[in-house]
Amino acid sequence: MTTYAPVPAFVDQKRHPRALLMILGAHAAVIATVMMAKGYMPIRLPDPPTTIELIKEPPAPAENPPPPQPQDHRSTIDHPTTSIALPPTNDLNIDATPLPPLDPRPIIEPPPTRVIPTPPVRTGPRFLTRESDVKPPYPASKLRDGEEAVLRLRIAIDERGRVTVVEPVGAADPVFLAAARRHLIARWRYQPAMEDGHPVPTSTVITLSFQLNG
Numbered sequence: 001m002t003t004y005a006p007v008p009a010f011v012d013q014k015r016h017p018r019a020l021l022m023i024l025g026a027h028a029a030v031i032a033t034v035m036m037a038k039g040y041m042p043i044r045l046p047d048p049p050t051t052i053e054l055i056k057e058p059p060a061p062a063e064n065p066p067p068p069q070p071q072d073h074r075s076t077i078d079h080p081t082t083s084i085a086l087p088p089t090n091d092l093n094i095d096a097t098p099l100p101p102l103d104p105r106p107i108i109e110p111p112p113t114r115v116i117p118t119p120p121v122r123t124g125p126r127f128l129t130r131e132s133d134v135k136p137p138y139p140a141s142k143l144r145d146g147e148e149a150v151l152r153l154r155i156a157i158d159e160r161g162r163v164t165v166v167e168p169v170g171a172a173d174p175v176f177l178a179a180a181r182r183h184l185i186a187r188w189r190y191q192p193a194m195e196d197g198h199p200v201p202t203s204t205v206i207t208l209s210f211q212l213n214g
Helices: 017-038 140-145 174-187
Strands: 149-157 163-168 193-195 198-200 202-210
Touching: 140 174, 149 174, 163 174, 174 202
Parallel strands: none
Antiparallel strands: 149 163, 149 202, 193 198
16 A cells, blocks of 8 residues: 655745755655556666677689580480491593583673664755756845845745745845745755654755846
């Protein structure tokens, strides 16, 4: 049974501090006695023993490991080998003629054949005008004034051989040019130019003279 020290019902407020300390000490002694009686004293357990485990290091690898040995994967035959008897060498017909030596020179292949296209066969126009129709009529005004002219003309000839265009090459008197143009378109005829046997239009340059004594 727990017992406590009696506490007086009336405490003098003017009690000396030393007496207060003594009361507190008595209380502490009573509390300690009660705890010892109840078995509340702390018990210090011993520390567990220290266990040391040694770890072995793996051995260091070799600097130059030996190469792996090749395995023999050849097949084996369980049945016995059959031997075939060959006839003597003297009975065989062997041609002992030596082969010709190889040519050490490099083999040069011929260049590939080039096919050159044949150009078309072309012929120019041929003059077919009658002699009586060659000279154009002399312009009357030029004949009266006694003027002469030499014209250089470019004429176009169609696939029928007829003159279709007359143009001057360089300077030309307009009166002589008009007389020449009318006559050539009306009277002059050509055998047309040919290309691979077919008539084609073409052009040519001519020189036409107007002379009084001609």
